[in-house]
Amino acid sequence: MQPPKLGRQTFLKDNIVSAASGNPRYTGRYFLILDKNNKEILEAIRLLEKRWGLSVATTADFIITPPDETQLKDADALVFNELGVALVGVEEEKVAQMKLSGTGFLIVPEKVVYIQDEIPSEDNNSNGATWGIHITEALHSPYTGAGIKVAVLDTGFHISHPDFEGREITSTSFVPDEPIDDLHGHGTHCIGTACGSVNEQGERYGVASGAHIYAGKVLSNLGSGAQSWILNGMTWAANEGCKVLSMSLGSPVSEGESYDIAYERAAQFALSKGTLIVAAAGNGSQRSKNQFSPVASPADCPSILAVAAINSELQVGDFSNRAVNPSGLIDIAAPGVDIYSSWPMPARYQTLSGTSMATPHVAGIAALFFEKYPDATPAMIEDELRKNARTLSLPTEDVGVGLSIAPE
Known part of the structure; x- marks a missing residue:
């Protein structure tokens, strides 16, 4: 079946969040990795x-x-000028022809991206300051x-959440036809x-608590999205002058698989703008069964800090991924088990576990x-x-340099 044009909204419903699809890995669109030189980008556009x-x-x-896919109308391709990457939505036969044409482009499939599945906790009560706030100092x-x-x-983000009244909040949605309001909850928690x-x-x-919040919606209310939406969000955050960028999202990585070049391009661009990036290592492991999954994408990129999750006993969360691949190291660890935080009203609060919960601890400390x-x-x-x-008595492939600690 021919994929839709980039601006057609059936993409969101049919290619990503179809319940029958069983969490697809790819969207059906492709990235062309171009030379970042402006002249080369112009030549690539002419070639396309x-x-x-x-x-x-x-x-x-x-x-x-910021770029909005709903405004692309009948475009077949979107070139990310700052990144030297082009997103292409054409039939498979044409992609095959392009691969064989000797154009010199590296052509890779666009990933479907998911929240790093949160693990609900039975305990939904805070006791003074949360243990994560205590242990990170x-x-x-x-x-x-x-x-x-x-x-x-x-x-x-649930912008009208009463706990954030009076805060500086800037928000943008990169999800077609969905406003910033968080009908899922994961973003508000992070x-x-x-x-x-x-x-x-x-x-607490x-x-x-004094930061200027930039909320970028890059995943739908069902918790999934297209990789291009994340690239748009990363570029937006960097161009807005954000000092820290937190991403509790990802796609699974196979053993032996290298990092994603499109993500690495976006991360390098953000670094050049003064933005530090942290991302969740992923929740694909079952350590109690001796099963270890590699660090997820985009946390496995060299220019992004991968965050593992630990519990209040300073042990690795059973779900927390490991540095299995050479290009996917764990950089640092943070509290990620039984983490109490904000949630859309009327619930107001929720306690969850996951590397998704560890990552914003490090972002806040940064x-x-x-x-x-x-x-x-x-x-x-x-x-x-x-x-x-803080050094932990645990392998570096599980927790990196150790537990993230706030400055004195």
Whole structure:
């Protein structure tokens, strides 16, 4: 079946969230990895138009607002100018012809991306500050992330949540036909851990309570999305001047599989703009059964910090992935078991487990470091995160340098 044009909305419903599809790995579209040189990109656009007869749009067409697939109309391809990557939606036969044509493009399938499945907990109560806030020493840090822009790319955000009244919040949805409002809950939970403050009883659950929140909706209300939406969100966060970018999302990686070049391009672009990126290592393991899955994509990229999950006993979460592949290392660990945080109303709060819950802890702590060192580069903040981490009596392939600790 011929895939839809990039701007047609059947893509979201038919190619990603079909219940009968059993969590598909690919969308049916493809990325062409181009040379990042502007001249080479222009030549690639001409080749796509003239030789292959494709209708091409570029991210440069979106000057005031971020790229929106609903505005692409009948485009066959979208070129991400900043990244040197083109997204192509054409029939399989044409893709095969392009692969055989000797154009020199690396052609790879676009991934379907999912939330890193959260594991519900029976305990939905906070007791004073949460154990994650205590053990990372965020409770006693003199820093709040004040003035630091922190982006969380996820299922959106319940902006009217009462705990965030009066906070600086900037939001954008990259999911076609879905506004920023989080009808899933995962995004609101992650934002609560990274940037929240206290619950209605005054009990602390958020790390960087003074940060400027940038909520990017890149996954649908059903918890899945297209890789291009994540690339759009990453580029948006970098261009908006966010110092920290948190992504509790991913796609499974096979043993021996290398990192995704499109994601790495986006991560390098973000770093060049001063943005540090953290991502969830993934929840595909069952350690109690001696089953270990590789670090998920995009956390396995060299330019992204992969975060593992530990419990309150400082042991690795049973689900937390391991550094199985050479290109997918675990960088650091954080609390990720029985984490209490914000949730869309009327529930207001929820307790979950997963590397999704560990990642925003590190994002919030990175924001505290950026407040402490306002002129620091992402590389300098990464170095501070590593130096300040608490060494654990666990293998580095499971927890990296250890437990992330907030600055004094």
